[in-house]
Amino acid sequence: MSLRHLWAVTRKEIQHIIRDRSTLVIVFLTPFLLLFVFAYSLTVEIKHVPIAVLDFDRSETSRQFVQRITAGDDLELYAQVAALEEIEDLLLRGKIKAALIIHPDFSRQVLSGSGMPMQIIIDGTEPESGAFALDNMASRAEEFIENIFADQLVALSVPAEALKPIDLRISTWYNPSLKPRVDLIPGLISMVLGLPALSVALTLAHEREHGTLEQLMATPIGRTELLVGKMLPYIFVGMINAIIIPTFAIVWFRIPFNGNFFLFLGLTAIFLFAILAMGIIIGVFMRTQAAALAVSFLLIFFPGFFLTGIFFPIAAMPEIMRLESLGLPGTHYAIITRGLFLTGVGLDVLWPYSVMLFGLGLAFVGVAALFFKKKLG
Amino acid sequence: MKSNGIAALAQDLVKRFGDFTAVAGMNFEVYRGEIFGFLGPNGSGKTTTIRMALGLLTPTSGSVEVLGVPVDGNTHALRPRIGYMSQRFSLYNDLSVLQNLQFYGRAYGLSNHELKEGVEDALVLAGLEGREKVKTHELSGGWRQRLALGAAILHEPEILFLDEPTAGVDPLSRRDFWDLLYGLIEKNITVFVTTHYMDEAEHCHRLAFIQSGSRIVYGSPAEIKEEVMPGQVLELAPSDTGKTIQVLREASDRLKIDEVELYGSLVHVFGPQMEDKLDAIINTLRDAGHDPGQASLVEPSLEDVFIASIK
Numbered sequence: 063m064s065l066r067h068l069w070a071v072t073r074k075e076i077q078h079i080i081r082d083r084s085t086l087v088i089v090f091l092t093p094f095l096l097l098f099v100f101a102y103s104l105t106v107e108i109k110h111v112p113i114a115v116l117d118f119d120r121s122e123t124s125r126q127f128v129q130r131i132t133a134g135d136d137l138e139l140y141a142q143v144a145a146l147e148e149i150e151d152l153l154l155r156g157k158i159k160a161a162l163i164i165h166p167d168f169s170r171q172v173l174s175g176s177g178m179p180m181q182i183i184i185d186g187t188e189p190e191s192g193a194f195a196l197d198n199m200a201s202r203a204e205e206f207i208e209n210i211f212a213d214q215l216v217a218l219s220v221p222a223e224a225l226k227p228i229d230l231r232i233s234t235w236y237n238p239s240l241k242p243r244v245d246l247i248p249g250l251i252s253m254v255l256g257l258p259a260l261s262v263a264l265t266l267a268h269e270r271e272h273g274t275l276e277q278l279m280a281t282p283i284g285r286t287e288l289l290v291g292k293m294l295p296y297i298f299v300g301m302i303n304a305i306i307i308p309t310f311a312i313v314w315f316r317i318p319f320n321g322n323f324f325l326f327l328g329l330t331a332i333f334l335f336a337i338l339a340m341g342i343i344i345g346v347f348m349r350t351q352a353a354a355l356a357v358s359f360l361l362i363f364f365p366g367f368f369l370t371g372i373f374f375p376i377a378a379m380p381e382i383m384r385l386e387s388l389g390l391p392g393t394h395y396a397i398i399t400r401g402l403f404l405t406g407v408g409l410d411v412l413w414p415y416s417v418m419l420f421g422l423g424l425a426f427v428g429v430a431a432l433f434f435k436k437k438l439g
Numbered sequence: 440m441k442s443n444g445i446a447a448l449a450q451d452l453v454k455r456f457g458d459f460t461a462v463a464g465m466n467f468e469v470y471r472g473e474i475f476g477f478l479g480p481n482g483s484g485k486t487t488t489i490r491m492a493l494g495l496l497t498p499t500s501g502s503v504e505v506l507g508v509p510v511d512g513n514t515h516a517l518r519p520r521i522g523y524m525s526q527r528f529s530l531y532n533d534l535s536v537l538q539n540l541q542f543y544g545r546a547y548g549l550s551n552h553e554l555k556e557g558v559e560d561a562l563v564l565a566g567l568e569g570r571e572k573v574k575t576h577e578l579s580g581g582w583r584q585r586l587a588l589g590a591a592i593l594h595e596p597e598i599l600f601l602d603e604p605t606a607g608v609d610p611l612s613r614r615d616f617w618d619l620l621y622g623l624i625e626k627n628i629t630v631f632v633t634t635h636y637m638d639e640a641e642h643c644h645r646l647a648f649i650q651s652g653s654r655i656v657y658g659s660p661a662e663i664k665e666e667v668m669p670g671q672v673l674e675l676a677p678s679d680t681g682k683t684i685q686v687l688r689e690a691s692d693r694l695k696i697d698e699v700e701l702y703g704s705l706v707h708v709f710g711p712q713m714e715d716k717l718d719a720i721i722n723t724l725r726d727a728g729h730d731p732g733q734a735s736l737v738e739p740s741l742e743d744v745f746i747a748s749i750k
Binding site: 067069071074077078081272276277278280281282283 | 519
């Protein structure tokens with residue numbers, strides 16, 4: 063490998079990046095945009111879920127119960143209805159996400175302590191809101207019963223604490239406030255930092271489309287020199303992002319960074335090498351920029367989203383998907399970022415993932431260089 | 440020219456893509472210091488042949504040698520000695536004139552000093568001094584073509600392959616471009632140029648005319664004319680060219696003429712010993728009631744030769 067040739071290619075790529083506004087936008091602005099969109103759309107808390115109530119009991123107790131359920135911000139009473147058909151209609155029209163049907167025998171059974179006859183219907187087409195409503199009503203029902211009995215026990219002079227034989231205290235580590243963003247954002251960062259892979263795939267396809275690739279192949283620049291030379295500027299760009307974006311995330315989203323930032327930068331460079339090499343492979347195989355763009359989304363971003371364990375646990379995947387996720391740089395890098403942001407582990411824990419990333423990068427560059435020549439013939 | 444040595448040599452060169460034969464047994468010798476023309480219609484195998492000579496494509500069979508080195512798997516050592524200007528000028532349109540030249544100079548491993556000199560020479564050659572900062576896409580076709588030529592010879596190659604350098608360029612720029620090519624010959628650069636413009640054939644020292652991947656005629660323009668068209672060409676300027684061609688074609692067996700072709704607004708009649716047939720041809724036309732107009736014997740053009748050799 064000749065440094066002069068490498069530098070010739072790298073220097074030219076830098077000139078392209080500076081000249082082309084759209085590359086600049088893709089490279090610097092899109093990661094921010096994606097981070098924002100995902101951080102906010104994926105972590106918005108569910109509030110004000112509209113429900114309907116069909117009260118066959120119409121007692122003081124059932125009225126109190128409905129009041130308790132809708133007292134907070136979580137559930138909102140959309141309508142008191144008189145018939146089952148109305149519930150179905152409201153559900154179908156999307157006006158409510160859940161419905162509570164109170165049995166005619168509700169107050170009698172509650173007050174006698176023999177049960178709490180009611181039915182909860184949830185909209186299965188929107189399981190998130192439905193499940194939320196279900197959990198919410200169930201826990202409110204528990205509180206409601208407790209209160210009634212506490213009142214009765216107070217009347218009987220028995221301390222209320224005697225009712226709780228198990229004292230369960232949940233303590234959450236690493237993300238103590240349980241804000242969903244905190245564990246999501248390092249994963250999101252790992253995803254958006256891989257975006258330059260798209261540009262590198264496009265630049266190679268661009269050369270092919272415009273006929274300059276053929277000219278390049280006639281120069282003494284070697285295949286590997288060309289491919290690596292094209293990757294270097296994007297590694298540089300990626301490193302700038304790797305400083306700006308986490309800094310921004312720490313300040314804006316108030317997420318912690320418990321590890322060593324220099325270790326983070328070092329491992330990010332390895333990740334960029336691997337993911338850019340993936341982009342290079344796509345650029346080698348695709349003849350047009352449009353195709354390269356489509357395939358980048360298919361092979362880099364969708365798996366990066368679904369298979370790297372950022373949003374969906376890898377352990378829950380079928381075996382073949384789990385194997386595939388091992389071949390994605392994002393999987394290993396997501397573990398690294400989460401570790402460095404949240405748990406603050408060091409290289410002693412993260413080295414296997416780092417080695418894996420580096421190995422993937424080398425393998426990808428090898429495959430790209432191997433097929434590069436054949437594709438011209 | 441041959442005494443200078445051979446700059447490129449193809450022997451029974453064949454390239455097939457699946458069932459399609461792009462180059463079907465090509466043979467040629469390019470002598471050092473000449474402009475060798477590779478003429479043929481689009482899709483006749485010109486680009487494929489150049490790509491094999493550059494080592495960008497592997498021949499199905501046969502061999503090609505450039506500057507005495509067989510072009511096979513490893514052409515790395517050869518590349519700095521070769522210049523190439525591919526079909527679409529191969530410049531980076533978003534970069535400036537200077538950035539393009541510097542990139543190709545660096546790509547060929549020029550030192551900073553060599554690069555500076557090479558870029559200056561290329562700017563002079565392309566006539567783009569003072570316009571170094573202009574973005575390439577702002578240049579017209581003729582200027583881009585000259586810039587691409589400058590970029591292709593920055594590293595002072597011994598042989599330069601030009602693939603349709605004049606395609607899509609206006610006639611005036613094409614003439615200027617050929618003047619530049621003659622300038623390269625003076626710098627001892629051998630030029631291998633493909634074109635589909637017949638009129639450019641006359642500019643070449645030697646040429647091969649190819650069709651469907653095969654060589655049809657080969658040699659210097661004078662040799663080719665002598666070999667393919669030993670006789671002369673009778674040029675007629677009739678008032679009704681269509682009728683004239685029809686009458687003469689019908690009488691071609693009796694008159695012993697080979698071809699009658701439209702040549703612009705004139706009619707060319709080919710055949711052996713045309714001077715002996717002049718009177719018979721004119722009489723035939725007059726008998727049929729046509730005015731043959733001005734009639735003269737002329738040298739065949741290469742275009743005449745190609746039309747004759749295709750038939």
